[in-house]
Amino acid sequence: MIRVAAVGDIHLGPDSRGLLRPAFATLDELADVLLLAGDLTRHGTPEEAAVVGEEVGGLPVPVIAVLGNHDYDAGRPEEVTRILASHGVQVLERSSTAVRVDGTLVGVAGTKGFGGGFAGRSAGEFGEPEMKAFVRHSRECADGLRTALDRLAAEGCDLRIALTHFAPVPDTLAGEPTEIHPFLGSYLLAEAIDGAGADLALHGHAHLGTERGLTACGVRVRNVAQPVIGRAFAVYRLHPPVG
Amino acid sequence: MTAADATGSDEAEYRLAHLRDRLADDEVGELGLRIELHGSHVTVRGTVPSEERRAAVERIVAEVMDGLKVHTDIVLADDRPPTWAEDLP
Numbered sequence: 001m002i003r004v005a006a007v008g009d010i011h012l013g014p015d016s017r018g019l020l021r022p023a024f025a026t027l028d029e030l031a032d033v034l035l036l037a038g039d040l041t042r043h044g045t046p047e048e049a050a051v052v053g054e055e056v057g058g059l060p061v062p063v064i065a066v067l068g069n070h071d072y073d074a075g076r077p078e079e080v081t082r083i084l085a086s087h088g089v090q091v092l093e094r095s096s097t098a099v100r101v102d103g104t105l106v107g108v109a110g111t112k113g114f115g116g117g118f119a120g121r122s123a124g125e126f127g128e129p130e131m132k133a134f135v136r137h138s139r140e141c142a143d144g145l146r147t148a149l150d151r152l153a154a155e156g157c158d159l160r161i162a163l164t165h166f167a168p169v170p171d172t173l174a175g176e177p178t179e180i181h182p183f184l185g186s187y188l189l190a191e192a193i194d195g196a197g198a199d200l201a202l203h204g205h206a207h208l209g210t211e212r213g214l215t216a217c218g219v220r221v222r223n224v225a226q227p228v229i230g231r232a233f234a235v236y237r238l239h240p241p242v243g
Numbered sequence: 244m245t246a247a248d249a250t251g252s253d254e255a256e257y258r259l260a261h262l263r264d265r266l267a268d269d270e271v272g273e274l275g276l277r278i279e280l281h282g283s284h285v286t287v288r289g290t291v292p293s294e295e296r297r298a299a300v301e302r303i304v305a306e307v308m309d310g311l312k313v314h315t316d317i318v319l320a321d322d323r324p325p326t327w328a329e330d331l332p
Protein backbone atom coordinates (compact mmCIF):
# COMPACT_ATOMS: atom_id res chain seq x y z
CA MET A 1 0.00 0.00 0.00
CA ILE A 2 1.30 3.44 -0.96
CA ARG A 3 0.24 6.57 0.90
CA VAL A 4 0.20 9.71 -1.24
CA ALA A 5 -0.05 13.08 0.51
CA ALA A 6 -1.12 15.97 -1.69
CA VAL A 7 -2.05 19.63 -1.49
CA GLY A 8 -2.25 22.58 -3.89
CA ASP A 9 -2.98 26.28 -3.67
CA ILE A 10 -1.13 26.93 -0.46
CA HIS A 11 -0.32 30.41 -1.83
CA LEU A 12 2.54 31.08 0.56
CA GLY A 13 4.22 34.42 1.10
CA PRO A 14 6.41 35.91 3.81
CA ASP A 15 3.36 36.40 6.08
CA SER A 16 2.59 32.66 6.03
CA ARG A 17 6.10 31.46 6.81
CA GLY A 18 6.07 28.47 9.16
CA LEU A 19 2.29 27.94 9.13
CA LEU A 20 2.36 24.59 7.33
CA ARG A 21 5.67 23.25 8.61
CA PRO A 22 4.26 21.59 11.76
CA ALA A 23 1.81 19.60 9.63
CA PHE A 24 4.44 18.65 7.04
CA ALA A 25 6.71 17.50 9.87
CA THR A 26 4.19 14.72 10.61
CA LEU A 27 4.49 13.31 7.08
CA ASP A 28 6.90 10.50 7.92
CA GLU A 29 4.09 8.84 9.91
CA LEU A 30 1.32 9.61 7.41
CA ALA A 31 2.67 9.30 3.88
CA ASP A 32 5.35 7.97 1.53
CA VAL A 33 5.47 10.93 -0.85
CA LEU A 34 4.20 14.53 -0.92
CA LEU A 35 2.76 15.97 -4.13
CA LEU A 36 2.20 19.72 -4.56
CA ALA A 37 -0.45 20.70 -7.14
CA GLY A 38 0.70 24.25 -7.96
CA ASP A 39 -0.12 27.78 -6.78
CA LEU A 40 2.48 27.35 -4.10
CA THR A 41 3.07 31.12 -4.05
CA ARG A 42 1.00 34.26 -4.48
CA HIS A 43 2.92 35.84 -7.35
CA GLY A 44 5.84 33.54 -8.09
CA THR A 45 8.56 35.80 -6.73
CA PRO A 46 11.90 34.36 -5.57
CA GLU A 47 11.10 35.50 -1.99
CA GLU A 48 7.83 33.57 -1.96
CA ALA A 49 9.46 30.52 -3.57
CA ALA A 50 12.06 30.54 -0.78
CA VAL A 51 9.24 30.46 1.82
CA VAL A 52 7.79 27.39 0.05
CA GLY A 53 11.23 25.78 -0.02
CA GLU A 54 11.66 26.30 3.71
CA GLU A 55 8.23 24.82 4.44
CA VAL A 56 8.86 21.59 2.52
CA GLY A 57 12.66 21.35 2.55
CA GLY A 58 14.37 18.44 4.31
CA LEU A 59 11.19 16.40 4.79
CA PRO A 60 11.55 12.64 5.31
CA VAL A 61 9.54 11.91 2.11
CA PRO A 62 10.19 12.85 -1.54
CA VAL A 63 8.45 16.10 -2.57
CA ILE A 64 7.25 16.40 -6.17
CA ALA A 65 5.48 19.51 -7.51
CA VAL A 66 3.98 21.25 -10.48
CA LEU A 67 3.66 25.04 -10.65
CA GLY A 68 0.35 26.90 -10.92
CA ASN A 69 -0.71 30.09 -12.68
CA HIS A 70 0.17 32.16 -9.59
CA ASP A 71 3.71 30.79 -9.68
CA TYR A 72 4.04 32.28 -13.20
CA ASP A 73 2.67 35.73 -12.32
CA ALA A 74 6.04 37.42 -11.79
CA GLY A 75 7.30 35.93 -15.06
CA ARG A 76 10.08 33.97 -13.31
CA PRO A 77 8.93 30.31 -13.29
CA GLU A 78 12.45 29.03 -14.03
CA GLU A 79 13.78 30.84 -10.98
CA VAL A 80 10.92 29.51 -8.83
CA THR A 81 11.72 26.01 -10.10
CA ARG A 82 15.43 26.46 -9.30
CA ILE A 83 14.74 27.71 -5.77
CA LEU A 84 12.38 24.82 -5.06
CA ALA A 85 14.93 22.37 -6.48
CA SER A 86 17.58 23.79 -4.15
CA HIS A 87 15.30 22.72 -1.27
CA GLY A 88 14.97 19.23 -2.71
CA VAL A 89 11.62 19.67 -4.47
CA GLN A 90 11.37 18.08 -7.89
CA VAL A 91 9.28 20.34 -10.15
CA LEU A 92 7.65 18.61 -13.10
CA GLU A 93 6.50 20.26 -16.32
CA ARG A 94 5.54 17.87 -19.10
CA SER A 95 7.93 15.47 -17.43
CA SER A 96 7.89 12.55 -15.03
CA THR A 97 9.74 11.02 -12.15
CA ALA A 98 9.51 7.72 -10.30
CA VAL A 99 10.16 6.89 -6.66
CA ARG A 100 10.51 3.43 -5.17
CA VAL A 101 8.52 2.86 -1.99
CA ASP A 102 9.41 -0.50 -0.47
CA GLY A 103 9.09 -2.73 -3.53
CA THR A 104 6.66 -0.53 -5.46
CA LEU A 105 7.69 1.82 -8.26
CA VAL A 106 5.44 4.90 -8.13
CA GLY A 107 5.52 7.20 -11.15
CA VAL A 108 4.35 10.81 -11.21
CA ALA A 109 3.72 12.67 -14.47
CA GLY A 110 3.16 16.40 -14.17
CA THR A 111 2.22 19.56 -15.98
CA LYS A 112 0.68 22.86 -14.96
CA GLY A 113 -1.95 22.31 -17.62
CA PHE A 114 -4.20 25.16 -18.77
CA GLY A 115 -7.77 26.17 -19.50
CA GLY A 116 -10.02 25.96 -22.53
CA GLY A 117 -13.03 24.20 -21.09
CA PHE A 118 -14.63 20.81 -21.19
CA ALA A 119 -15.92 18.50 -23.88
CA GLY A 120 -18.76 20.05 -25.86
CA ARG A 121 -18.20 23.50 -24.36
CA SER A 122 -14.57 24.18 -25.10
CA ALA A 123 -12.47 26.67 -26.99
CA GLY A 124 -10.93 25.64 -30.32
CA GLU A 125 -7.60 26.44 -31.95
CA PHE A 126 -9.23 28.84 -34.38
CA GLY A 127 -9.30 32.52 -35.28
CA GLU A 128 -7.01 35.15 -33.86
CA PRO A 129 -3.42 34.29 -32.98
CA GLU A 130 -4.15 35.07 -29.30
CA MET A 131 -6.95 32.49 -29.25
CA LYS A 132 -4.82 29.93 -31.06
CA ALA A 133 -1.96 30.50 -28.63
CA PHE A 134 -4.30 29.99 -25.66
CA VAL A 135 -5.64 26.67 -26.90
CA ARG A 136 -2.24 25.56 -28.20
CA HIS A 137 -0.68 26.03 -24.76
CA SER A 138 -3.40 23.86 -23.24
CA ARG A 139 -2.90 21.18 -25.90
CA GLU A 140 0.88 21.18 -25.49
CA CYS A 141 0.55 20.72 -21.72
CA ALA A 142 -1.85 17.80 -22.26
CA ASP A 143 0.34 16.22 -24.95
CA GLY A 144 3.32 16.47 -22.60
CA LEU A 145 1.35 14.85 -19.80
CA ARG A 146 0.36 11.95 -22.05
CA THR A 147 3.94 11.39 -23.19
CA ALA A 148 5.12 11.49 -19.57
CA LEU A 149 2.48 8.95 -18.47
CA ASP A 150 3.37 6.68 -21.41
CA ARG A 151 7.03 6.89 -20.41
CA LEU A 152 6.20 5.82 -16.84
CA ALA A 153 4.34 2.79 -18.22
CA ALA A 154 7.35 1.88 -20.36
CA GLU A 155 9.58 2.19 -17.29
CA GLY A 156 7.45 -0.44 -15.56
CA CYS A 157 5.83 1.70 -12.86
CA ASP A 158 3.41 -0.23 -10.65
CA LEU A 159 1.35 2.89 -10.00
CA ARG A 160 1.06 6.08 -12.05
CA ILE A 161 -0.24 9.44 -10.87
CA ALA A 162 -1.10 12.44 -13.06
CA LEU A 163 -0.34 15.72 -11.26
CA THR A 164 -1.67 18.99 -12.70
CA HIS A 165 -2.68 22.43 -11.48
CA PHE A 166 -5.62 22.99 -13.85
CA ALA A 167 -8.53 20.55 -13.67
CA PRO A 168 -8.96 17.65 -16.13
CA VAL A 169 -12.70 17.23 -15.44
CA PRO A 170 -15.60 19.52 -14.50
CA ASP A 171 -16.76 17.20 -11.66
CA THR A 172 -14.30 18.67 -9.19
CA LEU A 173 -15.30 22.24 -10.13
CA ALA A 174 -18.77 21.92 -8.57
CA GLY A 175 -19.16 25.06 -6.46
CA GLU A 176 -17.35 27.27 -8.97
CA PRO A 177 -19.51 29.46 -11.25
CA THR A 178 -19.97 27.51 -14.51
CA GLU A 179 -19.16 30.69 -16.48
CA ILE A 180 -15.51 30.41 -15.43
CA HIS A 181 -15.04 26.67 -16.07
CA PRO A 182 -13.07 27.38 -19.27
CA PHE A 183 -10.49 29.19 -17.10
CA LEU A 184 -10.27 26.34 -14.62
CA GLY A 185 -9.35 23.40 -16.76
CA SER A 186 -9.43 21.50 -20.00
CA TYR A 187 -10.84 18.19 -21.22
CA LEU A 188 -7.55 17.77 -23.09
CA LEU A 189 -5.91 16.82 -19.77
CA ALA A 190 -8.54 14.13 -19.11
CA GLU A 191 -8.18 12.85 -22.66
CA ALA A 192 -4.44 12.51 -22.11
CA ILE A 193 -4.95 10.77 -18.75
CA ASP A 194 -7.50 8.35 -20.20
CA GLY A 195 -5.39 7.77 -23.30
CA ALA A 196 -2.24 6.85 -21.40
CA GLY A 197 -3.97 5.45 -18.30
CA ALA A 198 -3.33 6.42 -14.68
CA ASP A 199 -4.25 5.24 -11.21
CA LEU A 200 -5.06 8.69 -9.85
CA ALA A 201 -5.25 12.28 -11.13
CA LEU A 202 -4.60 15.15 -8.73
CA HIS A 203 -5.15 18.83 -9.41
CA GLY A 204 -5.72 22.16 -7.67
CA HIS A 205 -6.67 25.67 -8.90
CA ALA A 206 -10.44 25.44 -8.19
CA HIS A 207 -10.59 26.81 -4.64
CA LEU A 208 -14.39 26.68 -4.53
CA GLY A 209 -14.70 23.27 -6.14
CA THR A 210 -15.16 19.81 -4.63
CA GLU A 211 -12.70 17.03 -3.91
CA ARG A 212 -13.91 14.03 -5.89
CA GLY A 213 -14.44 13.34 -9.57
CA LEU A 214 -13.91 10.76 -12.28
CA THR A 215 -12.68 10.89 -15.87
CA ALA A 216 -14.80 9.46 -18.68
CA CYS A 217 -12.75 6.25 -18.58
CA GLY A 218 -12.94 5.91 -14.80
CA VAL A 219 -9.67 7.41 -13.52
CA ARG A 220 -10.26 8.88 -10.07
CA VAL A 221 -9.71 12.64 -9.88
CA ARG A 222 -9.11 14.56 -6.65
CA ASN A 223 -9.06 18.35 -6.30
CA VAL A 224 -6.50 18.91 -3.56
CA ALA A 225 -6.69 22.73 -3.44
CA GLN A 226 -6.18 23.46 0.26
CA PRO A 227 -9.49 25.36 0.65
CA VAL A 228 -11.26 22.28 -0.78
CA ILE A 229 -9.62 19.57 1.34
CA GLY A 230 -9.77 21.78 4.44
CA ARG A 231 -6.50 20.46 5.86
CA ALA A 232 -2.76 20.96 5.40
CA PHE A 233 -2.84 18.04 2.94
CA ALA A 234 -4.94 15.03 1.97
CA VAL A 235 -3.72 11.42 2.04
CA TYR A 236 -4.76 8.76 -0.50
CA ARG A 237 -3.97 5.07 -0.11
CA LEU A 238 -3.19 3.36 -3.39
CA HIS A 239 -2.77 -0.37 -3.87
CA PRO A 240 -0.39 -1.71 -6.50
CA PRO A 241 -1.95 -4.37 -8.72
CA VAL A 242 -1.13 -7.88 -7.53
CA GLY A 243 0.66 -10.43 -9.74
CA MET B 244 -27.91 61.48 -17.58
CA THR B 245 -24.24 62.04 -18.28
CA ALA B 246 -21.56 59.43 -17.70
CA ALA B 247 -20.39 61.27 -14.60
CA ASP B 248 -23.84 60.87 -13.03
CA ALA B 249 -23.83 57.11 -13.37
CA THR B 250 -24.72 55.51 -10.08
CA GLY B 251 -26.63 52.47 -8.84
CA SER B 252 -26.37 48.81 -9.70
CA ASP B 253 -24.97 49.15 -13.24
CA GLU B 254 -22.00 51.05 -11.97
CA ALA B 255 -21.65 48.65 -9.03
CA GLU B 256 -21.24 45.79 -11.51
CA TYR B 257 -18.22 47.50 -13.05
CA ARG B 258 -16.79 48.19 -9.64
CA LEU B 259 -17.21 44.51 -8.81
CA ALA B 260 -15.27 43.57 -11.92
CA HIS B 261 -12.48 45.97 -11.00
CA LEU B 262 -12.50 44.61 -7.46
CA ARG B 263 -11.38 41.22 -8.83
CA ASP B 264 -8.38 42.91 -10.47
CA ARG B 265 -7.56 44.77 -7.27
CA LEU B 266 -7.68 41.56 -5.25
CA ALA B 267 -5.38 39.81 -7.72
CA ASP B 268 -2.75 42.56 -7.45
CA ASP B 269 0.51 42.65 -5.55
CA GLU B 270 -0.85 42.90 -2.06
CA VAL B 271 -3.23 39.97 -1.69
CA GLY B 272 -3.16 37.86 -4.84
CA GLU B 273 -6.49 36.21 -4.08
CA LEU B 274 -8.30 34.80 -7.10
CA GLY B 275 -10.23 32.09 -5.32
CA LEU B 276 -12.94 34.15 -3.65
CA ARG B 277 -16.59 34.15 -4.65
CA ILE B 278 -17.84 37.72 -4.80
CA GLU B 279 -21.46 38.45 -5.66
CA LEU B 280 -23.65 41.47 -5.98
CA HIS B 281 -27.21 41.32 -4.64
CA GLY B 282 -28.81 44.72 -5.18
CA SER B 283 -27.06 47.04 -2.77
CA HIS B 284 -25.37 44.14 -0.94
CA VAL B 285 -22.04 42.48 -1.76
CA THR B 286 -21.14 39.03 -0.44
CA VAL B 287 -17.57 37.73 -0.30
CA ARG B 288 -16.75 34.15 0.62
CA GLY B 289 -13.77 31.84 0.38
CA THR B 290 -10.63 30.68 2.15
CA VAL B 291 -7.39 32.60 2.66
CA PRO B 292 -4.09 31.43 4.19
CA SER B 293 -3.61 34.03 6.91
CA GLU B 294 -5.23 36.61 9.16
CA GLU B 295 -3.23 39.36 7.40
CA ARG B 296 -4.59 38.29 4.01
CA ARG B 297 -8.16 38.23 5.33
CA ALA B 298 -7.79 41.75 6.76
CA ALA B 299 -6.34 42.98 3.45
CA VAL B 300 -9.21 41.45 1.46
CA GLU B 301 -11.82 42.97 3.79
CA ARG B 302 -10.17 46.39 3.62
CA ILE B 303 -9.97 46.38 -0.20
CA VAL B 304 -13.56 45.17 -0.64
CA ALA B 305 -14.82 47.90 1.68
CA GLU B 306 -12.76 50.50 -0.19
CA VAL B 307 -13.75 49.51 -3.75
CA MET B 308 -17.40 48.76 -2.96
CA ASP B 309 -17.80 51.86 -0.77
CA GLY B 310 -21.46 52.79 -0.37
CA LEU B 311 -22.73 49.21 -0.64
CA LYS B 312 -23.37 46.83 2.25
CA VAL B 313 -20.52 44.32 2.36
CA HIS B 314 -20.94 40.90 3.97
CA THR B 315 -17.86 38.72 4.26
CA ASP B 316 -17.56 35.04 5.15
CA ILE B 317 -13.84 34.45 4.69
CA VAL B 318 -12.38 31.52 6.58
CA LEU B 319 -8.74 30.79 7.35
CA ALA B 320 -7.13 27.72 5.79
CA ASP B 321 -6.91 24.80 8.21
CA ASP B 322 -3.20 24.01 8.53
CA ARG B 323 -3.58 20.86 10.62
CA PRO B 324 -2.61 17.44 9.23
CA PRO B 325 -5.49 15.16 8.24
CA THR B 326 -6.90 12.69 10.75
CA TRP B 327 -7.80 10.15 8.08
CA ALA B 328 -6.75 8.88 4.66
CA GLU B 329 -8.98 7.95 1.72
CA ASP B 330 -8.55 4.37 0.61
CA LEU B 331 -8.62 3.96 -3.18
CA PRO B 332 -9.00 0.24 -3.84
Ligand SMILES: [Fe+2]
Nearest residue numbers: 009039205275
Ligand atom coordinates in the same frame (compact mmCIF):
# COMPACT_ATOMS: atom_id res chain seq x y z
FE1 LIG C 1 -4.90 28.90 -6.40
Ligand SMILES: [Fe+2]
Nearest residue numbers: 039068069205
Ligand atom coordinates in the same frame (compact mmCIF):
# COMPACT_ATOMS: atom_id res chain seq x y z
FE1 LIG D 1 -4.47 28.57 -9.80
